[in-house]
Amino acid sequence: MYSDKLIELREDKNINQQELSKELNIDNSLLAKYEKEYYIIPIKHLNTLANYFDVSIDYLFGLSDKLNYKNNNSEVDALKVGERLKEFRKENKLTQVKLAKILNMARSALANYERGRNVIATPFLYTICTRYNISADYLLGKINNPKYLK
Numbered sequence: 001m002y003s004d005k006l007i008e009l010r011e012d013k014n015i016n017q018q019e020l021s022k023e024l025n026i027d028n029s030l031l032a033k034y035e036k037e038y039y040i041i042p043i044k045h046l047n048t049l050a051n052y053f054d055v056s057i058d059y060l061f062g063l064s065d066k067l068n069y070k071n072n073n074s075e076v077d078a079l080k081v082g083e084r085l086k087e088f089r090k091e092n093k094l095t096q097v098k099l100a101k102i103l104n105m106a107r108s109a110l111a112n113y114e115r116g117r118n119v120i121a122t123p124f125l126y127t128i129c130t131r132y133n134i135s136a137d138y139l140l141g142k143i144n145n146p147k148y149l150k
Helices: 003-012 017-024 028-035 043-053 057-061 078-091 096-103 107-114 122-132
Strands: none
Touching: 003 028, 003 043, 003 057, 017 028, 017 043, 028 078, 043 057, 043 122, 057 122, 078 107, 078 122, 096 107
16 A cells, blocks of 8 residues: 555655654654554544655555645645545535445444544555545545646
8 A cells, every 4th residue: 555655755855764763753663663564554644744855645645646735734634534535425426424434433433424523544544545536635635636646
């Protein structure tokens, strides 16, 4: 998902895991697990890494070769994510039940994402983006355009 890009970005910046983990205020062993994809990076840390390397989440996910977008927001707002997720779902004529089934999750969890109570989990975001060619940065409220990729 993001392992190769993360390692590549770190090496291009000529910093080791210890230096990056200190910069990001996370434990070195956690960063190592993220890089090997033993642990899935939560959106909060994924966003921090994208901001640190000045790249888009779409780039980290391998959804786009474009490094970054103009006029991007550095923060992820749970309410905006919820609005965009709901908009996406309705645009694609998906009920909460159907999308929850596609994502293999509880409908109540999806409802909480749409209400902005929680920010969508990384694997669910990745699944939506790859299946529907929609920008992760768009869904996370970091950009307004492009909405769809490819």
